[in-house]
Amino acid sequence: MKPFALAIAAVSALGISHVSYAGGIADPAALQQRLEKLATGKDARIGICALDQAGTSVCVRGDERFSLQSVVKLIAGAATLDAADHGAVNIEDPIIIRSENLSLMKQPLAKIVERNGFFRTNAGDLVRRAIIDSDSAAVDILINRLGGTGKINSFLAGKAISGIRIDRDERHLQTDIVGLQWKQEYVDAKVLQRAIKAVPEVERDTAFDAYQKDPRDTATPRAMTEFLAALMSGKLISTSSTDRLLAIMNETSTFPDRLRAGVGNDWSVAHKTGTSPTWKGVNVATNDVGILTAPDGGKVAISVFVADSRETPTRRATIIASAAQAVTEAYR
Structure with missing residues (x-):
């Protein structure tokens, strides 16, 4: 059980109420520090946002815009x-x-x-x-x-x-x-x-x-994570459509080295990736967004965008995986 619910950013408009859940982000301040460190010193602009079912949210560059690509x-x-x-x-x-x-x-x-x-x-x-x-x-x-x-x-x-x-x-x-x-x-x-x-x-x-x-075809990490939170709370679409969409997302076959690589085998990942072309060594978008489900059934929505990067594809994927790992390790 989560010992407290410190909401760095609450999303009550989405219907996520502060009630008891299986678990959540236990120390958002520590997670914030860890994600900021992850996003620093890279040849990339990195946006990350994570949101648990109690409404606790931790974001890095949460309000900047990032190209969605296939997300x-x-x-x-x-x-x-x-x-x-x-x-x-x-x-x-x-x-x-x-x-x-x-x-x-x-x-x-x-x-x-x-x-x-x-x-x-x-x-x-x-x-x-x-x-x-x-x-x-x-x-x-x-x-x-x-x-x-x-x-x-x-x-x-x-x-x-x-x-x-x-x-x-x-x-x-x-x-x-x-x-x-x-x-x-x-x-x-x-x-x-x-x-x-x-x-x-x-x-x-x-x-x-x-x-x-270009601001077209973009999202902020915060908005994308709110979209995912609405989906996981059943507020986005009907119950049957929610079940259908989450089942599909669980079968995503693209880029298993991103979010999925950062979580333990006892966690499930319902997600969607997105990737832009690379030109002259610069990649505008390497993304993965999804819902992480813990062994106790608790869920965390997460969006990771790696933009304007000269990092290798492997390194960009590792950044995303590391963000997922940080979030799951902050879960209690």
Whole structure:
């Protein structure tokens, strides 16, 4: 049992009340010091926020903005399930995916469509693929069926979550980053790669610099963690949709060297990763956000963003894992 509940930042608006839970962050001041030390002396801008069920929150750069990258797929998935809860979307309705419906970059669906000419699925399956496989085609189709990114922002506003904004689908975000404008022909990976190689270096530099400074498609660690806290408290979407989404997040297959690597085998991790391209040694976004469940059933929401970094991929992953380790070791 937690001996006290010192709230560095309370989130009572999310319905997280100060009642007895299995456990929580026992010494937030000590955790704050440890996370600040972790975020110092790295060739990166690091944002971290952790929030337990009693409302105790510890954040480093909690109110700065960080690029979401594929973390957006979790948010779009939640918005889709919320739309289903309210009858706006039937997640079992058939969806036929053909080559013209594909996106770019990471999209395992492309191989299925290429092999068979089409793929028959539904929105429920696409939520799963967007999160577990980080499939860009899946999330772009979901965004389109919702009616655009504005619908996701309306969903967030309706849940009183500010500090997260979704502006572009993957097609437009990823082409903007490399100095291109989206064209339908870029669903062909070979055509896209030729186009990227043809972008003059100075234009790539300009586009990448603009991406680093762009407030679009970003979140603060505090807001992202409040989103996760709303999910884990059952305030974000219906009970059945919450159970469904958490089960999907538990199966996330991408980057097990991040949050998952920082917790013991007796902890479970429901999470979503995000990663930007690297240009001239600089990586804008290496992220992992999720819900850590302790052996006693207590939960802690956590968001870690490693931005504008020249650290190696392994080192960036280690930073995220170390943040998760610090949080779990602060749990009592």
